Amino acid sequence: MANPMKIRARADGDLVEVKVLMAHVMETGQRKNQAGELIPAWFIQRVEATYGNRTVLSAQWGPAISANPFLSFKFKGGAKGEKVRITWFDSKGETRTDEVVIG
Amino acid sequence: MKAGGALTAFAAAGWLNPAHAEAQEWNKAAFDVRSIEELVKILGGEAASPNDAIDFNAPDIAENGAVVPLAVASAVPGTESIAILIEKNPNVLAGLFSIPEGTLPEIQTRVKMAETCNVYALVRAGGKNLYAVKEIKVTLGGCGG
Amino acid sequence: MKSSSGDEIGMKHRLTAWVALGIGLMLGIGWATAADDRRALDQIQKYRDMLKDGNPADLMELKGEGLWTTPRGPKQATLEQCDLGLGPGVLEGAYAQLPRWFDDVGRVLDAESRLIHCMSTLQGLTRDEALQNWTRPGSDIEALVTFVAARSRGLPIRASQTHPREADMAAVGEALFFRRAGPLDFSCATCHSQDARRIRLQELPNFLDPASARESMIQWPAYRVSQSAVWTLERRLIDCIRQMRAPDADYGSDAIIALQVYLQRQASGGVLEAPGIKR
Numbered sequence: 001m002a003n004p005m006k007i008r009a010r011a012d013g014d015l016v017e018v019k020v021l022m023a024h025v026m027e028t029g030q031r032k033n034q035a036g037e038l039i040p041a042w043f044i045q046r047v048e049a050t051y052g053n054r055t056v057l058s059a060q061w062g063p064a065i066s067a068n069p070f071l072s073f074k075f076k077g078g079a080k081g082e083k084v085r086i087t088w089f090d091s092k093g094e095t096r097t098d099e100v101v102i103g
Numbered sequence: 104m105k106a107g108g109a110l111t112a113f114a115a116a117g118w119l120n121p122a123h124a125e126a127q128e129w130n131k132a133a134f135d136v137r138s139i140e141e142l143v144k145i146l147g148g149e150a151a152s153p154n155d156a157i158d159f160n161a162p163d164i165a166e167n168g169a170v171v172p173l174a175v176a177s178a179v180p181g182t183e184s185i186a187i188l189i190e191k192n193p194n195v196l197a198g199l200f201s202i203p204e205g206t207l208p209e210i211q212t213r214v215k216m217a218e219t220c221n222v223y224a225l226v227r228a229g230g231k232n233l234y235a236v237k238e239i240k241v242t243l244g245g246c247g248g
Numbered sequence: 249m250k251s252s253s254g255d256e257i258g259m260k261h262r263l264t265a266w267v268a269l270g271i272g273l274m275l276g277i278g279w280a281t282a283a284d285d286r287r288a289l290d291q292i293q294k295y296r297d298m299l300k301d302g303n304p305a306d307l308m309e310l311k312g313e314g315l316w317t318t319p320r321g322p323k324q325a326t327l328e329q330c331d332l333g334l335g336p337g338v339l340e341g342a343y344a345q346l347p348r349w350f351d352d353v354g355r356v357l358d359a360e361s362r363l364i365h366c367m368s369t370l371q372g373l374t375r376d377e378a379l380q381n382w383t384r385p386g387s388d389i390e391a392l393v394t395f396v397a398a399r400s401r402g403l404p405i406r407a408s409q410t411h412p413r414e415a416d417m418a419a420v421g422e423a424l425f426f427r428r429a430g431p432l433d434f435s436c437a438t439c440h441s442q443d444a445r446r447i448r449l450q451e452l453p454n455f456l457d458p459a460s461a462r463e464s465m466i467q468w469p470a471y472r473v474s475q476s477a478v479w480t481l482e483r484r485l486i487d488c489i490r491q492m493r494a495p496d497a498d499y500g501s502d503a504i505i506a507l508q509v510y511l512q513r514q515a516s517g518g519v520l521e522a523p524g525i526k527r
Contacts, residue, residue: 006306015207023307025476028215030193045129056206062134064189064197064215066170067476068304072211073200091129162295164288166449166527170473172298213299242292242449 007100009084016078016102018049018056020071020086028063044069046089051078078102134196139188139223142196143232146186151225154179154233159224161239168216168241175210175224175235182208184227191220216241288449296525305394305471305523308386308478312395315388321371330366332359332396333408339399344520347505347512349411356417358508359393360482361500382499385477393480394469397522405465405520407513414509417502421510424503425455430494436507450527455514465515467524474527481508 003023010017022044029041041063049057056075078084085099136142143151156178165171175185185208187197197214208226216222219240226233316327332342333350347358353365367378381387408414428435436455439445443460445452453464468481479487485504489497497504 003307003311006310019302021302021304021307023311026215028193054205055203057203057210058201060130060133060199062194062196062198064192064194066213066215068307070172070211070213070302070304072302073206074209075206077205089129162291162298164291164295166292166295167473169476170299172295174298 002094002096005086005088005096005098007084007086007098009078009100009102011078011080011102014077014079015074016051016076016084017074018072018084018086020049020069022047022069022071022086022088022096024067024069024088024090026063026065026067026069030063042090042092044088044090047071048087049073050085050087051075051082056084130199133199134194136195138190138195139225139234142186142188142225146227146232148227148230148232151232151234153236154226155235157224157226157233157235159222159235159237161222161237163238164240164242165216166242168218170213171216171222171239171241172213173211173222173224175226177208177224177226177228179208179226179228179231179233181228182226183229185210186223186225186227187212187214188223188225189214189216189220190222192217289451292449299473299525303471303523303525304476305469305478305525308391308394308469308471309398309523311386311388312391312393312398315392316395321367321373321377323370323372325370325372327363327366327370327392329370330363332362339396341400341403343397343400343522344403345406345408347414347417347509348408349414356411356413356502356505356509358482358500358505359396360389360480361505363389363392363396364500379499385475385479385483390469390478390480390483393482394478394523397469397480397520400520401522403520405462405512405515405518407509407516417506417509418513420502421506421508424507425510430492432493434492434494436488436492455511458514458517461511461514462518465511466518466521467526469522470524470526472526478523479526481511 005023006021008019024044025042026044027039027042029038031039033039043063044061044065047059047061048055057073059071080102082102083099084102085097087095087097089095133142133145136145139151158176158178160174161172173187175187177185182202184199184201186199188195189197198212200210202208216239219238221236221238224235319326329336332339333345333348334342343359346362347356349356350362357365364375364378367373368375379389382389425436439447439452440455443454443457445454454460468484469478471477472479482499482504485507486497486499
C-alpha cells in the first residue's frame with residue numbers, strides 16, 4: 001500500500017498555499033538493477049487537487065518528476081478550517097488520496 | 104472553456120471523457136515528444152516564442168541531477184497551463200500543470216535531469232505558447248554516487 | 249660601458265615588469281577562480297535552500313511516527329514507552345543526547361541500538377526482525393530514527409556525560425577517526441581534518457573544527473538527493489568505512505557507536521535541523 005502524503009495548506013486571507021510531498025519511487029524505466037536488468041517504469045501520471053467540488057490544480061507527470069515528488073501551488077477563495085484533498089494515480093493503476101485542513 | 108487549446112486537442116484525440124473533464128487520461132503522446140516544437144504541435148496553438156512575463160526560478164547549478172528544484176510564475180494574462188521541458192532528457196516533457204480559474208499561475212516542483220542542458224517553462228494562454236528558458240548545470244560530487 | 253649599463257638597467261626594468269605582470273596575472277587568475285568558486289557555491293546554496301522547504305525526509309518522519317504508535321510484534325505493543333535516555337516515552341530532546349550510557353543494558357547505545365532494544369523488550373521482536381531490510385534505504389529502523397531525531401529539532405547537541413564509559417567511548421572514537429587502515433591506508437581524518445577540502449564540487453566537513461562539525465552533524469538523519477533516500481548517521485559512517493575499503497563495520501557495533509560519540513562531542517552545541525537534506 002502506498003505511504004501517506006504530507007500536505008500542508010496555509011491560508012493568508014482567502015489565498016491558500018498548498019505544499020505536497022508524495023511518497024513514490026518515480027522509477028524511470030531506464031535504470032538497471034545490480035543484475036543488469038532494467039527496472040520497469042513506475043511513476044505518478046496524474047495529480048488532482050480539489051477544494052470542495054472545485055478542482056484547484058490538475059497535473060500530468062512523466063518519469064522525470066523527482067522521486068518522492070514535491071508540488072506547491074496557490075489558489076484563491078479558500079478558507080481556514082476547510083479541507084484540501086490531493087489524489088494521485090500512477091502507471092501501475094495505483095492511487096492514493098489524502099487531505100488536510102487548511103491552517 | 105478555460106483550458107481551451109489543450110482540452111480541445113485531448114478531446115479531439117478521444118483522450119477526454121466528456122462526462123468528467125477533470126479526469127483526463129495521461130497524455131502519452133505529449134510525454135513522447137523530443138522538443139518544445141513537437142509538444143506545441145500536439146497541444147495546439149501558435150509556435151512557441153520567448154516571453155519576459157514568465158519568471159523561471161531555479162539554481163544555475165544543481166548539486167545532483169536527480170532532484171532539481173524549479174519555480175515558475177507566469178504574469179501572462181489568461182495562463183491556462185504551465186509545462187516543464189528538459190531538452191536533453193530521454194522524455195523531454197517532465198510535467199504539465201493545468202491552472203483552473205482561481206488558481207494562481209505559479210507552481211513549484213522538482214525534476215530529474217540526465218545532464219546539463221536548457222530547461223523550458225512553457226506557458227499556454229489563449230492559443231499562445233510562450234516560454235522562459237534557463238540552462239541548468241548538473242554536477243557530480245563527493246562520495247557514494 | 250654607459251650604454252651597456254643602461255641596457256642592464258633597462259633589462260632589469262623589463263625583468264621587473266615581466267615579473268610584476270606575471271604576479272599580476274597569477275593574482276588575477278586567482279581572483280577569477282575564487283569568484284567563480286564563490287558563485288558556484290552560492291548557486292549550490294540556493295539549490296539546497298530550495299529543497300529545504302518540502303524535504304522528502306518528512307515522509308520518513310511520518311512513517312516513523314506510524315511505527316512508533318502502532319502495536320507490533322508478538323506482544324502487540326507500541327514503542328510509546330521506549331526509554332531513549334530521558335525516561336519512558338520522553339522523545340523531546342532525547343536524540344540530541346544520544347549516544348549515551350544505559351544502565352539497564354550496561355552499554356553506551358546510539359539511537360538505532362536503543363530502538364532495537366525497545367523493539368525487543370516492549371514488542372518482543374528479535375534483532376533480525378527489528379533490523380529487517382536495514383540495508384535497503386527506507387527501512388523501518390531508519391524511519392524510527394528519523395522520527396526520533398525530528399523530536400530534537402531546534403535543540404542543541406549535548407554529549408551525555410553521566411558515566412565514565414561515555415568518555416572511554418569518545419576516546420575510542422577519536423582513535424578510530426585518526427586510525428589509518430585498509431589497502432588505501434585511509435582514515436576518517438584523511439578527508440575530514442582540514443579546512444576547505446573537497447571531493448569534486450562537494451565540500452567536506454572538518455570535524456576538528458567545531459563550527460564545521462556542527463554544520464554537518466545537525467543535518468543527520470538527512471535526505472540524500474543522490475540516493476533519493478534518508479540516511480541516518482550510522483548508515484553514513486558504515487558507508488564511509490566501506491568506501492575507505494576497511495573491513496565492514498557491523499550495524500550497532502561499539503566501533504560505530506564510539507565514532508558517533510566522538511563526532512557528537514566535536515559538534516556539541518550545534519542546534520539540530522534533523523532531518524536535514526544533503527547531496
